[in-house]
Amino acid sequence: MKPTSWILAFLVLTVITVIALTLSGVRPQPDLATTRLQAPDVLAERGRYLADIAGCRNCHSDLQNPEAAFAGGRMFETRFGTYYSPNITPDEKTGIGRWKKEEFMVALQYGVSPKGSHYYPVFPYASLSSMRNEDLLAIYEFMKTVPPVNRKSRENGRALFVWRNAVQLWKRLAFTRRIIEPDPLRTAAWNRGRYLADAVMHCGECHTPRNFIGVMDNKRYLAGDDSRMVMNRAVPDITQNKISGIGYWSDQHLLRYFRSGLRPDGSTSRNELAGVAYHTMNHLTDDDARALIVYLKSVPPSR
Numbered sequence: 001m002k003p004t005s006w007i008l009a010f011l012v013l014t015v016i017t018v019i020a021l022t023l024s025g026v027r028p029q030p031d032l033a034t035t036r037l038q039a040p041d042v043l044a045e046r047g048r049y050l051a052d053i054a055g056c057r058n059c060h061s062d063l064q065n066p067e068a069a070f071a072g073g074r075m076f077e078t079r080f081g082t083y084y085s086p087n088i089t090p091d092e093k094t095g096i097g098r099w100k101k102e103e104f105m106v107a108l109q110y111g112v113s114p115k116g117s118h119y120y121p122v123f124p125y126a127s128l129s130s131m132r133n134e135d136l137l138a139i140y141e142f143m144k145t146v147p148p149v150n151r152k153s154r155e156n157g158r159a160l161f162v163w164r165n166a167v168q169l170w171k172r173l174a175f176t177r178r179i180i181e182p183d184p185l186r187t188a189a190w191n192r193g194r195y196l197a198d199a200v201m202h203c204g205e206c207h208t209p210r211n212f213i214g215v216m217d218n219k220r221y222l223a224g225d226d227s228r229m230v231m232n233r234a235v236p237d238i239t240q241n242k243i244s245g246i247g248y249w250s251d252q253h254l255l256r257y258f259r260s261g262l263r264p265d266g267s268t269s270r271n272e273l274a275g276v277a278y279h280t281m282n283h284l285t286d287d288d289a290r291a292l293i294v295y296l297k298s299v300p301p302s303r
């Protein structure tokens with residue numbers, strides 16, 4: 001960069017920092033309200049399933065070192081730089097072993113760390129924050145049962161603390177924790193499918209196009225994203241559009257794709273980064289897979 005560009009970048013960052021520091025101060029409070037109280041072991045069993053389908057296992061495990069589940073180190077290349085997932089095993093020194101339930105909830109519901117700093121949205125809390133409290137608590141209980149791994153997490157983003165403050169600013173513009181209320185006019189399967197798609201499995205994080213500041217454009221919900229902000233590749237349209245989307249896929253086609261990554265024409269996306277999705281969808285129970293299909297079939301075609 002030319003010296004003038006450096007000065008400009010410095011000024012912009014200073015302004016961002018000043019604004020961000022002005023905004024800061026209020027720590028979000030965890031939302032722990034839940035209607036279903038269950039024993040920790042029952043919760044943990046449910047949490048195991050949720051951690052699989054929500055991608056916690058997949059994103060937080062280094063694919064090159066599969067025995068160290070949840071110990072972090074997986075790399076994500078995005079247009080905003082390269083990020084690594086942290087260790088979320090219950091190791092007390094390098095993982096989240098000392099985290100209280102409240103701290104875990106604030107991380108997932110608001111994208112804020114126990115120290116009060118802001119997570120990069122590559123950790124898809126924009127969607128995961130819509131998960132029901134009891135589901136997040138189930139994952140919390142499950143995480144305590146995972147074997148602890150001593151492995152230091154890599155610090156993300158340039159060392160400058162300003163970047164995390166810039167995230168805070170971004171969150172002001174782009175993030176609200178959305179609660180998904182069931183639609184009484186739809187079937188239980190449809191409602192379950194929507195909850196899976198929008199909260200737990202966060203399909204829109206990759207499949208919904210983003211505007212220039214990286215906010216999902218829900219007017220073009222699931223219509224495919226070629227901004228390359230999230231992945232270093234284009235992500236296809238999965239609306240019911242018969243040409244650009246998956247409108248011609250039958251229920252059987254979808255089920256086969258979830259189970260094997262095979263498309264109707266026999267090609268596969270298994271070994272792609274799409275594996276992020278594939279490694280989660282193949283864990284779906286039959287009922288949940290059916291619910292997700294019912295919901296996807298109801299998504300209006302993109303225009």
Ligand code: HEC
Pocket residue numbers: 051054055056057059060076083084085086087088095096104107113118119120121122123124128139153156
């Ligand atoms: C798409 C990949 C992805 C998915 C899916 C994902 N995470 Fe993460 N997670 C990350 C990344 C990357 C970070 C680091 C963010 C940062 O440094 O700002 C992170 C950060 C975290 C942290 C903060 C850890 C720390 O040391 O501060 C926790 C806790 C966490 N994730 C738990 C979960 C849980 C639980 C799930 C499943 C419900 C999940 N994540 C799903 C990628 C992911």
Ligand code: HEC
Pocket residue numbers: 196197201202203204205206207231233234235236237238245246257263268269270272273274276277281296
């Ligand atoms: C982490 C990003 C990511 C998430 C989350 C994600 N997908 Fe995908 N998905 C992809 C990418 C990338 C491809 C393209 C794969 C390829 O071409 O090899 C893809 C492909 C697909 C396809 C095949 C489309 C076609 O035309 O070939 C379907 C169907 C699909 N995804 C459904 C879903 C559903 C349903 C969800 C949520 C349950 C989901 N995806 C979540 C990234 C993602």
